[in-house]
Amino acid sequence: MTSPHEPTTPEPPPKESAVGEADGHRRGGPAARIARNTASAVLIVLTCILVPIALITVWVHDIALDTDRYVSTMAPLATDPAIQDAAVRRTVEAVDVRVDGREVTSDLAAWMQSQGLPPRAAQAVKGLAPQFDSAVEQSVTKVATRFIHGDKFAAIWTGANRTAHSTVVHALTGQGRGAIGVDEGTVTLDVGTAVEKIKQDLVDAGLSPASHIPDVNKKMVLFQSDQLGKIRKGAHLLDVMGNWILPLTVLIGAAGVLLAHRRRRALARTALGGAFACLLVVIVLVIARRYYLDHLPAQVQSKDAAAAIFDTLLHFLRVSLRTAIVLGVVIALGAYLIGPGRLPRAVRGASERTADSAAGWAYQHQVRTGPVGTWVQAHRRWITVGALLIVALVFALWNHPTALTVLFLVLILLAVLALVALLAAGGRAALHAEHADAPPTDAGG
Template sequence: MSSPNEPSVPEPPRPGSAAREANGAARGSPAGRIVQSTVSAIVLVLTCILVPVSVLTVWVHDVVLDTDRYVATMAPLAKNEAVQDAAVHRATEAVAVRVDARAVTDDVADWLESQGLPPRAADAVRGLAPQVDSAIDGAVTKVATRFVESDQFADVWTGANRVGHAAVVHALTGQGRGAVGVSDGTITLNIGTLVEQIKEALVNAGLSPASKIPEVDKQMVLFHSEELGKIRNAARLLDVLGIWLPVFTVLLGAGGVLLARHRRRALAWTALGAAFACLVVAIGLVVGRRYYLDHLPAQVQSPAAAAAIFDTIVRFLRVSLRTTIALGVVVALGAYLIGPGRLPQAVRAGSDRTADSAAVWADRHRIRTGRAGTWVETNRRWVTLGAMLVVVLVFALWNHPTVLTILLLVLILLGLLALIALFAASGRVNGGRETGTGAGAAADRPTGPPPPGG
């Protein structure tokens, strides 16, 4: 036993304690916290920027570069009135039945003069040339309109788009051949098949000169932009990134949230930031559409058809942007409702009270969950997390989700959470009955008058 005057011997440090203290000091130091917060903020801002870029990537891969989806996207345009009018106009120009009405009327007038027709009457016959031309043009337009409004045109339109899809893909890499061509920033659809069908219909209708129309290779403009070169470069980049960019964006965002000191708050702000970024892109798409339609070149004969084609091609992109905005708002709202604020606490407390009341009512009517309810009550946090992960997995595997998809999954998640709350409340009731306390004991107490002599 040492005397009070002897110096005390320091206790040797425990193994590993020094390293733990050093790591804790490093994590708790102001400089470490600043670095961690800065890195997290940078990563989350980058995530918000990459979210709309990922949406563009999915659009390029699933619409522009997928033949079946591209054809399905373009198919309804065959019934669009503006596109039909443009097709009639372009096909009529392509057919271009060139009956020399002046020569025909001159020959008829000369023959009639040789048969004794007065010169004034012969001149009147020669003056019929414009009416003959107009009658021929009217016949061509009528036949073309009848064909374009039929199911045959829908088949021709769909077939041309399917055959030409490879050329659209090549168009975005700087090349283009076949039914769809690219030249000087213009993407066109070859309507030669349509012209041949109209020629045949004209011959069958009795307009025999139509059989002498030479082979034509006429184009219908689908899209024109002086910035097509830049669009090609962007599409090529998105093609290289492929489907991995969305996965990378999700992982990047998850890493940024895990690095954040306040993870729930970081998740909410990241979700709102991604939604805002998609909103900016959606607004830019509206502005770009207006600018494009206000600056249509002479190659585009029908502004209405150009608007219909533009809207059809970007329809999936618009839906995806709206879906992402809705998802961001839902995630931010969910992150808020699990927080410590007064309103979230009041909502959760009210839900638990409702579940408890329902469980007590069920117990009085001998509706009980038994051990399942007790297990859910004991492992409620993990069960809730599992339900949320299942819903997230379903959303991730959903093929092209929409805003309605998100609403449906939210309703399903709310139903699962309500079911978990009911099972947990039933477990509490069962536990209270076994211990003779709480709501379970109250549920077992008789509600009628006491027996005589009690």
């Protein structure tokens, strides 16, 4: 009687062992989840902080320190009205044609008086000295304005920026050399070349005293900051980090999302967090611009010119920040729309019903997808994932994308997903029609 039960007598210990192991998993499960969620939260927060830092690094490394891009960035300033006006004023000061109007009119009056001119008329000629000085200054200003607003100045501006780009780099990383110099936080452009050109134009125009203009080394202040020394140290660090910080940021963000218990929400929070961090940097740049322009040092002759320089140098950084904001919002919106909420389900349901209606109408009018639709219906999920990866790869390889680039790629992705939905709906319509046309099976057979 006992033998039948003997095989079962050893089994309670394994059951207890299994229960104990299950209890152990239950005890270790929450701890593991807490650890993963904590690590995920830390990585996501770090990613949100690194996103604007990475964009600034790319700007310093790939814009400010790249000769071709820097020249193309600075070239439009040659035709900026504020820069042209500042250059005209500074060049006129540099030319400084010193003609003693009083001496010239006195000599002219003495000669005319020796020729029989009445003393009163000779005295009137001497009184023309201020008008003579003003006429000379107007002539110089006219020639300088024509030169600065012409193609010659644009060519000189572009050439000077290209040949002296290494010095502009040193404006962020060290001491400067060449046409653009850096000294105690002040970045200047040597206008000596322009002065020589204008000097020759004045001589050609008949103003012979201009030939006595000495060789000058006048400077036009482009930028001034007492914090330039600290900026140099930061720029050097960012330059070193420029080659790897952006992919590292992406990897950290991906790790944070993958470790999260709810990955869709983690993705949305990471995207929104990065967008919010970039928005804060944009606000800081606006405040910094206002503060800088309101506290310009005496060396900067034109506030409008300083604003043009500031805006031009930071243009691509602002574009990158705006692009990151738009991209973050788009990713968060996409993560929300694939979620289980009422609105996402309603949106997806409406799109599926629309696709089914269109496919049904097409099927009735002999417009059919054939085996392609059936295949798309069977592999729809992987096709969608592939489309997302391709769009992401295109964005990653895009040379300096903008917010419009993001919107353009989103429209393409939506068009591809709509096409996939229509093909899949066509496959479902074909399968439904095949099942409807199939003869019923005989239950008695």
